[in-house]
Amino acid sequence: MTRRTFHRAPEGERRQELIEATLDCISEFGLKGATVRQIAIRAGVTAGLVRHYFESKDQMIAEAYRAVIASLTEQAQNVEGDPATRLREFIAVNFTEPVADSRSVSLWAAFISQVRVDPVLAEIHREGYLAFRNTLQELLSEFLAAKGRPASEEECRRYAIAINGLVDGLWVEGCLAGDLFRDGELVGIAMASVEAVLGLPIEN
Amino acid sequence: MTRRTFHRAPEGERRQELIEATLDCISEFGLKGATVRQIAIRAGVTAGLVRHYFESKDQMIAEAYRAVIASLTEQAQNVEGDPATRLREFIAVNFTEPVADSRSVSLWAAFISQVRVDPVLAEIHREGYLAFRNTLQELLSEFLAAKGRPASEEECRRYAIAINGLVDGLWVEGCLAGDLFRDGELVGIAMASVEAVLGLPIEN
DNA sequence: GAAGTTATTATACGCTTGAATAATATCGGC
DNA sequence: GCCGATATTATTCAAGCGTATAATAACTTC
Numbered sequence: 001m002t003r004r005t006f007h008r009a010p011e012g013e014r015r016q017e018l019i020e021a022t023l024d025c026i027s028e029f030g031l032k033g034a035t036v037r038q039i040a041i042r043a044g045v046t047a048g049l050v051r052h053y054f055e056s057k058d059q060m061i062a063e064a065y066r067a068v069i070a071s072l073t074e075q076a077q078n079v080e081g082d083p084a085t086r087l088r089e090f091i092a093v094n095f096t097e098p099v100a101d102s103r104s105v106s107l108w109a110a111f112i113s114q115v116r117v118d119p120v121l122a123e124i125h126r127e128g129y130l131a132f133r134n135t136l137q138e139l140l141s142e143f144l145a146a147k148g149r150p151a152s153e154e155e156c157r158r159y160a161i162a163i164n165g166l167v168d169g170l171w172v173e174g175c176l177a178g179d180l181f182r183d184g185e186l187v188g189i190a191m192a193s194v195e196a197v198l199g200l201p202i203e204n
Numbered sequence: 205m206t207r208r209t210f211h212r213a214p215e216g217e218r219r220q221e222l223i224e225a226t227l228d229c230i231s232e233f234g235l236k237g238a239t240v241r242q243i244a245i246r247a248g249v250t251a252g253l254v255r256h257y258f259e260s261k262d263q264m265i266a267e268a269y270r271a272v273i274a275s276l277t278e279q280a281q282n283v284e285g286d287p288a289t290r291l292r293e294f295i296a297v298n299f300t301e302p303v304a305d306s307r308s309v310s311l312w313a314a315f316i317s318q319v320r321v322d323p324v325l326a327e328i329h330r331e332g333y334l335a336f337r338n339t340l341q342e343l344l345s346e347f348l349a350a351k352g353r354p355a356s357e358e359e360c361r362r363y364a365i366a367i368n369g370l371v372d373g374l375w376v377e378g379c380l381a382g383d384l385f386r387d388g389e390l391v392g393i394a395m396a397s398v399e400a401v402l403g404l405p406i407e408n
Numbered sequence: 409g410a411a412g413t414t415a416t417t418a419t420a421c422g423c424t425t426g427a428a429t430a431a432t433a434t435c436g437g438c
Numbered sequence: 439g440c441c442g443a444t445a446t447t448a449t450t451c452a453a454g455c456g457t458a459t460a461a462t463a464a465c466t467t468c
Contacts, residue, residue: 032236109317116310117234162397169373193366197400
């Protein structure tokens with residue numbers, strides 16, 4: 001009886017691999033299908049190792065959720081250029097891979113469904129939502145100012161809530177049933193709707 | 205050793221109770237917490253009975269999903285009055301209980317997260333989404349015609365997609381973190397945004 | 409290249425799960 | 439008021455769950 005060989009990975013790397021494997025399993029098998037054993041198989045290690053890196057499975061899941069939120073928001077935070085370009089990019093990113101992907105929305109939904117159950121996840125969600133919305137709000141404020149139509153914080157807040165809802169809603173449906181829409185249709189609808197809401201074109 | 209007493213419920217009634225108990229458990233404990241035993245306890249029966257009414261737990265879950273979709277859409281289908289009133293009602297319903305409720309969104313998310321896993325649920329979702337959107341599209345068509353600005357089917361389709369996304373996105377956030385918004389704020393933002401998208405007031 | 413550290417494997421444990429089965433209480437028909 | 443049908447309970451089962459523990463292989467250091 002000989003043991004399987006293995007290599008000792010640097011700590012950070014292995015943790016990352018385990019989190020990635022966790023997300024793979026959740027998106028493919030659902031939260032209840034993401035068992036410690038499945039996750040370990042996906043990561044190419046044995047189940048016991050999970051507890052060497054995480055205090056519990058629940059803690060690993062929470063960290064995995066943080067990773068999801070980060071990947072969904074970082075794309076939106078890193079846009080560059082003048083306000084109009086950034087606003088366009090901010091919207092377009094949500095209808096382009098890797099954000100626009102059935103895996104993403106599965107993960108998002110899996111965690112959303114636990115928000116009511118697990119206060120830790122609820123807090124992670126709230127932080128992520130507010131960060132996303134605040135980024136958008138600031139972007140809108142700059143955009144409106146640049147267009148010569150500066151708006152109050154309160155006004156920008158309302159716009160941010162509306163546009164965030166619009167983009168999120170379209171993102172979900174696009175991810176879930178992309179085949180119901182033509183290529184580029186959703187991003188077109190989103191752009192046109194945002195322009196209508198703001199009462200301004202988003203071109204330069 | 206004496207058995208517990210019970211009463212024989214009419215078939216339809218008991219099925220309904222079991223489905224309702226299933227939804228309670230999913231929303232409170234998540235999909236993985238909705239075990240046959242928990243569901244039975246919630247329904248006030250013993251676990252074995254589940255299999256008397258359903259071929260398997262999975263089948264019961266699928267039927268429960270149908271019930272969720274139905275309850276989310278039936279409110280929107282049953283609005284009455286002239287087109288403008290119906291459009292306003294259609295929107296408002298989504299920000300009023302029982303649709304606007306953290307239980308609803310938990311259930312919705314729990315099932316959405318399984319769409320990628322289970323083709324049966326995917327089909328149920330698609331049907332529900334299209335029914336909802338088509339109702340909205342027809343409503344918009346009538347509304348625009350009544351306002352003296354009739355629109356093509358293609359135009360109405362685009363409006364329906366946009367407004368459906370907007371309402372869904374705001375609905376999710378409102379349900380998840382209602383305390384981030386003032387009373388009536390979301391429905392106000394939704395109405396204003398829909399008016400902007402359509403370029404028309406929704407009053408009579 | 410030997411010794412020490414620890415990341416990783418292997419195995420075991422107690423518990424819960426969905427499902428199958430047999431016993432039985434309830435109720436409608438007569 | 440009994441009788442047959444069946445809805446419901448009670449019990450059991452194998453499989454899979456998260457976790458704990460001990461053995462060991464892979465690196466680090468000197």
